[in-house]
Amino acid sequence: MITPSLLFSSVSTAQKFANTPTYRNFANPEYFRINFDNDIFAHSDDNYTQGISLEIVNSIFRKNPVNYLFFKSKNKSQYGISLEHLTFTPDVISSKEIQYGNRPFAATLYLKSFKITDNLQRKERLYSSFLMGVIGPRAYGKEGQTLIHEATDNWIPYGWRNQLGNDVLINYELNHEKQLLNFKDLLFLNSDLGLRLGSMYTDVSVGSSLMLGLFKSPLSINANKGKFQIYLYSNPKVYIVGYDATLQGGLFNSNNLYTIGSSDITRLKAKMDYGIVIKSGFFYLEYTRSQITKEFKTGKTEGWGGLRLGFRI
Structure with a gap:
């Protein structure tokens, strides 16, 4: 359920957020983008229930000392940061009791x-x-969800008393895309390989992304030209999972x-992202939907949706 964005002072992909795949290419090298996910788009109120991300890409971040952790390259590069908040809940948020066999309450807050x-x-x-942040009460998931539910006279989420404990999140991610097909900037197909390693998520993924519509190829010299573009996309992936702190708790604190x-x-899971993008050199607008197979043995297939809104800076 929706929690207020006032929790942030400054955020599809993700770790739930994958903001930089080619189908989310902004038609300008410097931009600000707001990313909002919520399961209300899928008529639900559990599992991955909300995510908010504030994302900035600008040349000033070229001197960010964290960049020394990334591979050096002479090719064209963009640098950015994002502040991201994720909230997870079980099926019944009003219950004060632990819901065994269901997802635990969890919230994360991190800078990437x-x-x-x-x-x-x-x-x-x-x-x-590369990200650093926290999981647990210091991510303020309880306060955000309680505030909005009280304001809307909705179920009070008493179950946050059982949320995962405070712990440190540190994660590194690599993602590689390779163009396989571009038919006259009407049909675009990429391979998609990913690796995440750390105390939040550890997994590998393989998939593909497809774009269909009117667009400039995101891997062409004209990608950042300001032409109006509109297209559909899909991004199916399969994951081999090593660790998930939002289910298992943090690596350093076992007090849960x-x-x-x-x-x-569930060590093998599949995820599908799909949506529509409308953009030009000045603005970016996207509506997205996601489906994921069950992430633990007693879980179930889940879905959510999202909006992304960006502007040139």
Whole structure:
């Protein structure tokens, strides 16, 4: 359910957010984008229930010391940061009791630095990111959801008393895309390989992305030209999962009232993102939907939707 954006002072992909795949290419090298996910778009109020992300890409971040963690390249690169907040809940948020066999209450808050490098000759994109943040009460998931539910006379989420404990999140991510097909800037197909390693998510993924409509190829020299573009996209992926702190709790603090045990984690899962993008050199607008297979043995297939709104800076 919706929690207020006033929780932030400054955020599809993600770690739930994948902001920089080629189908989300902004038609300008410097921009600000707001990303909002909520399961209300899927008529639900559980599992991954909300995400908010404030994202800035600007040349001033070229001197960010975190960039030393990323691969050096002579190709065109963009640098940015994002502040992201994610909220997860079980099926019944009003229950004060632990809901065994269901997802635990959890919230995360973190700052992410990232680099996007395009090799236009080889038609490739490499995305690198590093994040640091917290999971647990210090991410203020309880306060946000309680405030909005009280204001709307909705169910009070008493179950946050059982949320995952405070812990540190540190994660590194690499994602590689390679153009496989571009038919007259009407049909575009990419391979999509990913690796996430750290105390929040550890997994590998393989998939593809497809764009269909009127657009400039995101891996061409004209990608950042200000022409009006509109297209549909889909991005199916398969994940092999090693660790998920939003289910299992943090790596460094084992003081949790309830977690999903390692043996109950679904090690192979699939996810599909799809949507529509409208953009020009000045603005970016997207509506997205996502579906994911069950992430633990007693879980179920879940879905959510989102909006992305960006402006040139």
